Amino acid sequence: MLPSPYPPVIGDLAATTNLPVLTFVKPVNGPAANMSLLCGESGSVPGGSSSHNIFIASPLPPMKSLAIEASSSCTTNFLLVRSTLRILPCHPGMDCLSILIYHFYLRRVARFGDIAFKLTMPPRAMIVSITPELALDGSKNYAGGLGVLEGDKFYAAARLGVPYTVITLLYDRGYVEYTEQNGQLEPTEEDQSNFIKRLELFRTCWTTVGGEEVEVAFYLYRLNTATAVFVKPLRPAWAAQATERLYIERTELERFRKYIILAKAALRYIEKFIGWDRVKYVDLQEAYTALVPLLKPDPRYRLVVHTPAPWGHPTFPSRFFRQELGFDLAMNPVVLTELGLAASSEGVVVSKKMVHFAARTFPHHAHKIKAVTNAVEIPRWQHPAVADVKGPEELKAARARVKEEALRALGVRTDRPVIVWARRLTSYKRPHYMVQLIEEVNTDLFFILGGRAHPNDEYGRRIMAEFKRLAATRPNVLYIPSLYVEDMRKIIWAADIFTFTPFSGWEASGTSFMKAGINGVPSVASRDGAVVEVVRDRYNGWLFGEDRTELVSPDTPDIDEREYAEFKQKVNEALDALADGSYWEVAFNAYKTFREYYSMERLFKEYGYL
Ligand SMILES: *Cc1c(COP(=O)(O)O)cnc(C)c1O
Numbered sequence: 001m002l003p004s005p006y007p008p009v010i011g012d013l014a015a016t017t018n019l020p021v022l023t024f025v026k027p028v029n030g031p032a033a034n035m036s037l038l039c040g041e042s043g044s045v046p047g048g049s050s051s052h053n054i055f056i057a058s059p060l061p062p063m064k065s066l067a068i069e070a071s072s073s074c075t076t077n078f079l080l081v082r083s084t085l086r087i088l089p090c091h092p093g094m095d096c097l098s099i100l101i102y103h104f105y106l107r108r109v110a111r112f113g114d115i116a117f118k119l120t121m122p123p124r125a126m127i128v129s130i131t132p133e134l135a136l137d138g139s140k141n142y143a144g145g146l147g148v149l150e151g152d153k154f155y156a157a158a159r160l161g162v163p164y165t166v167i168t169l170l171y172d173r174g175y176v177e178y179t180e181q182n183g184q185l186e187p188t189e190e191d192q193s194n195f196i197k198r199l200e201l202f203r204t205c206w207t208t209v210g211g212e213e214v215e216v217a218f219y220l221y222r223l224n225t226a227t228a229v230f231v232k233p234l235r236p237a238w239a240a241q242a243t244e245r246l247y248i249e250r251t252e253l254e255r256f257r258k259y260i261i262l263a264k265a266a267l268r269y270i271e272k273f274i275g276w277d278r279v280k281y282v283d284l285q286e287a288y289t290a291l292v293p294l295l296k297p298d299p300r301y302r303l304v305v306h307t308p309a310p311w312g313h314p315t316f317p318s319r320f321f322r323q324e325l326g327f328d329l330a331m332n333p334v335v336l337t338e339l340g341l342a343a344s345s346e347g348v349v350v351s352k353k354m355v356h357f358a359a360r361t362f363p364h365h366a367h368k369i370k371a372v373t374n375a376v377e378i379p380r381w382q383h384p385a386v387a388d389v390k391g392p393e394e395l396k397a398a399r400a401r402v403k404e405e406a407l408r409a410l411g412v413r414t415d416r417p418v419i420v421w422a423r424r425l426t427s428y429k430r431p432h433y434m435v436q437l438i439e440e441v442n443t444d445l446f447f448i449l450g451g452r453a454h455p456n457d458e459y460g461r462r463i464m465a466e467f468k469r470l471a472a473t474r475p476n477v478l479y480i481p482s483l484y485v486e487d488m489r490k491i492i493w494a495a496d497i498f499t500f501t502p503f504s505g506w507e508a509s510g511t512s513f514m515k516a517g518i519n520g521v522p523s524v525a526s527r528d529g530a531v532v533e534v535v536r537d538r539y540n541g542w543l544f545g546e547d548r549t550e551l552v553s554p555d556t557p558d559i560d561e562r563e564y565a566e567f568k569q570k571v572n573e574a575l576d577a578l579a580d581g582s583y584w585e586v587a588f589n590a591y592k593t594f595r596e597y598y599s600m601e602r603l604f605k606e607y608g609y610l
Helices: 032-038 061-073 145-160 237-242 252-274 287-295 318-325 336-343 352-361 363-368 392-410 432-440 458-473 485-494 512-517 557-580 583-597 600-607
Strands: 021-026 054-057 078-083 086-089 108-112 115-119 126-130 164-169 177-181 184-188 200-209 212-223 226-235 279-285 301-305 346-349 369-371 418-422 446-450 477-480 497-500 523-526 542-544
Touching (some): 126 252, 145 164, 145 600, 164 252, 184 458, 200 252, 212 237, 212 252, 226 237, 226 252, 237 252, 346 363, 352 369, 392 485, 432 446, 446 485, 458 477, 497 557, 542 557
Parallel strands (some): 164 226, 301 346, 418 446, 446 477
Antiparallel strands (some): 078 086, 177 184
């Protein structure tokens, strides 16, 4: 094994592609003799044929003249790496230019004549995630936490140099946006054409769904070692329509076909453009991606379950499976999480507490269920001004600047304490606590509310109307229904107290309180999800309610009322702490403990990505 020519730091890289990469390491007898090899014209290069390899000149000084000479005489397959972080494409037609690769993938060495090559991307290095939603900055391809989490993993993989491919559908009409019509918030589609313009059309391919040939396009968004693959069916029209919007379908069959398209296209992409021998894990996010292992069994699948309760796991009638795939499944309807757990080597749940619930809902899979608690990508969510504070006083000064800037960006003028509630509007998250709180507490506070409901969720729609009414009738309430990543950042940065109020037993993990905590914004939180792993009452936040390990319906009024009283008391406690200054110890403790535990570095290690 040759030592790597690159120093072991970020930036010690050549360049890569989805094709195998040959790195030119060491010319022994001068450049001219081996030029044809460098240009990729030799069929005898170990590791692949000329048309399937990309040749890269290393940036080391002895290589420079050779590399430049080669790049000007080669017509294809050649990248010249000018300096450690810059890539100069010498052939504009190539489709492999933008990804960087770090030296620790340069493991497999092959020798040819007097030239040593290293084959980059060893077998089983690529992490693949398949997900129904993905929230990259500027996109509208998500409904909430799952999409944002997947986006955070994407950015973390790019930052940490992990070879990572996330595959999702491209919803050209987004999820749902609410606009005011006759004084009411009405659901409509979203426009993400600006984001789509930033994607690169990579390839198209054909697959069969519903007995018809379907043409799908792969649009890519690449950042260092991370690639996001957006699958877009082009024709026939029913296939394009089925995937227009996230979580919105006209019929059950349309929903089934939507996820069959994702599954088949994802498998195509892995086979053709990654290669199964280079895949380490295929992580399937939530139940709808459980169709993937039905189409191609493999031990590298892991199903990541984000739904703790026994209900809420989607199903399809078994006849769909018979018609589409020729299977006679011995259950009807088919519970997708069940199918996915059975077909995967592991089931991953997203907080420690969820292990208990998953093992009770799926006791026959209990042996393969483990927890990897969710986390957030700190550089994406932390305001730079609080990136390196050393104590409560420093945090206080930095936060004052951050809050002022964020309020200005939100168009809010206030010098009162700011209390926030912002996430998807659904009943187990109990946004109604905020309606009641705003109506009961004094007006020396400012409230920022954020979040939208699924158009078919009656409870959520009702809360949206309540939030809107509060914002319209009170000068100290702001409501942002269409909560995007960009708004979420500002809202968190504007907050003094974040609230996180799920009905205990129902929250898989929750991530919004993590984003607040890494900015030194403590939460008043219920004891559920990932909260209980780090938050201690009055130390780095405020906790209320029971830590339930039995599943109780959120529609249990006496529990709801009892816990509301505790919630309100804890909000008052946090406000008192803010008034007497003891708040800043708590805030700084949240900052310290959250940055350590809820980080993508920890999550990547636990998933085996690092
Ligand atoms: C983080 C985030 C969420 C998810 O918050 P949870 O606490 O996990 O429910 C939803 N929407 C946006 C825009 C977010 O940034």
